[in-house]
Amino acid sequence: MREPVDVIKRYNLPEKVKFCKCCVISNQRPRICLDDKGICSACRFAERKKKTIDWNDREKQLIELLDRHRSKNGKHDVVVPASGGKDSAFVAHQLKYKYGMRPLTVTWAPALFTDVGWRNFQNFIQAGFDNILCTPNPEVHRKLTRLGFEHLAEPFQPFAYGVKNFATSMAVKYQIPLIMYGENGEVEYGGDSKNEEIPTHNLNDDLERHYFSNMGPLRWLEYGIKREDLALYLPPPAEELQKLNAEAHFFGFYKKWIPQENYYYAMEHTGFEANPDGRSEGTYSRYASLDDKLDGFHFWMAYIKFGIGRATSDAAHEIRDGHLTREEGVALVRRFDGEFPKLYFKDFLDYTRLTEDEFWEIVNSYRSPHIWKQTSDGEWQLKHEID
Ligand SMILES: [Zn+2]
Structure with a gap:
């Protein structure tokens, strides 16, 4: 026992x-x-x-931010972590087609792509995006998934590392200082509300506390994972991020974040498809978190805990x-x-x-x-x- x-x-x-x-x-x-x-x-x-947020003013702030980063020589000017799901599709598509940016979309592969997740990802790219897909060594990812499940009841633990850290690594590699995330989950869905009035994503403390449950990738060394196997899961060196003047922002700070609207938007603009099986298990909804066969276990473990x-x-x-x-x-x-x-x-x-x-x-x-x-x-x- x-x-x-x-x-x-x-x-x-x-x-x-x-x-x-x-x-x-x-x-x-x-x-x-x-x-x-x-x-x-x-x-x-x-x-x-x-009631109180002035969304017109927020959009002005967004345009100022984008103008500050907008590429003048055709290079990519914003990194968008994207799975092809409704939310990242909305962010990337708006940035490119409404605000005239040149996004580089970066994708951390799910552990086990579902068929609909793969189709949505492909359709998303077809809507006109440059994309880098990272698929970590399945043997390592499998071990980390199991460790996350055993020690944190969170099979998505290594996925969280990848989604956050791969994006910043690509920002450094391609020297693109602006990274645009979707919503601030802590603010939108309940959590630490200190960031309500802050557009940026704190890539240090908050990442470790809010997204990694204080168990960052290196904590698994003592469980037999090798340092060299963790390379893709680690953030880029802090001094390189600093040298780049990297700033990570939440699109949901600037534009009203309504998941159902993102769904309609993605259906129309990036060929997004809802769950063909109907509702997902454990809920009545058909359009959220469809990419990974492990999704259901992430949600179900929150029910247990x-x-x-x-x-x-x-x-x-x-x-x-x-x-x-x-x-x-x-x-x-x-x-x-x-x-x-x-x-x-x-x-x-x-x-x-x-x-x-x-x-x-x-x-x-x-x-x-x-x-x-x-x-x-x-x-x-x-x-x-x-x-
Ligand atoms: Zn409530």
Whole structure:
């Protein structure tokens, strides 16, 4: 038996589960805050997006930023990390065709491309983009995925390194100081809101804390991963980034970030296709995170650790964007949240080389008693369901 993980301590979670009164998220999302009226920081930010932020002024700021970097000799002038999914397609396409930039799109390959993910990626490039695809050594990526799953309940851990660090490495390699990310997840979906009024992505502290759970790539050396195998996962040397005067910005700071609108935009402009199987497992939505066969496990493990599944995350921001009422959101969460991603379960086990028993042992070690209870016949149930 594996030692149970102290999830409360590890993620600094409140012991008493509370749900936001406006959306469906709970206070178990790391770093989110519920105010004295019981409303979460992401909902408060969504209000400001609608009421107080001057989007015309933000667009002016964007144009000033782009003008400062705009290439005069035809060279690439902005690096856009892109998978061909709806969000990065929106960012890259707007930068190129609306704002006249010359983006170099860079892609960190999923562990296991889905068919629809591959088609979307190809269609995206066909819409007129230069692209560099990085596919790390599958043997190394497989080991890191398994380590991430075992030690952090996060099979996407090595993917997070790649998405962030490969983009900055390419910025240095091609001497392109501007990097444009999509949305600031911490601000849009709830988390550390200190960055609400800041357009840039802090590539040092925040990266380590918010995206790598304080487990950067080099932490795996002690688990038998070799330094030379980590080259692609590491950031470029800090002094080179500094010399380049690299600045990473969030497009969502300058343009109102509405995932559903990005979906319509990408369908129209880059041939983006929603999930042909219908909704993704664990949610009602058809158009988010479709690229990797491991996607479902990333979301499902958040359900295990925090009681926050894929339907909760989707419904929360659709309520904030005014596309769902809270009542509809609650019904969707009750219906789909926590549905096991069985479609690619076998692929997941093959990829991580885990047996089914080992898989469940790891999963169950992350079921914190403040989130989960076991019925007399051994079935796991959430202690607090949304209402
Ligand atoms: Zn909320």
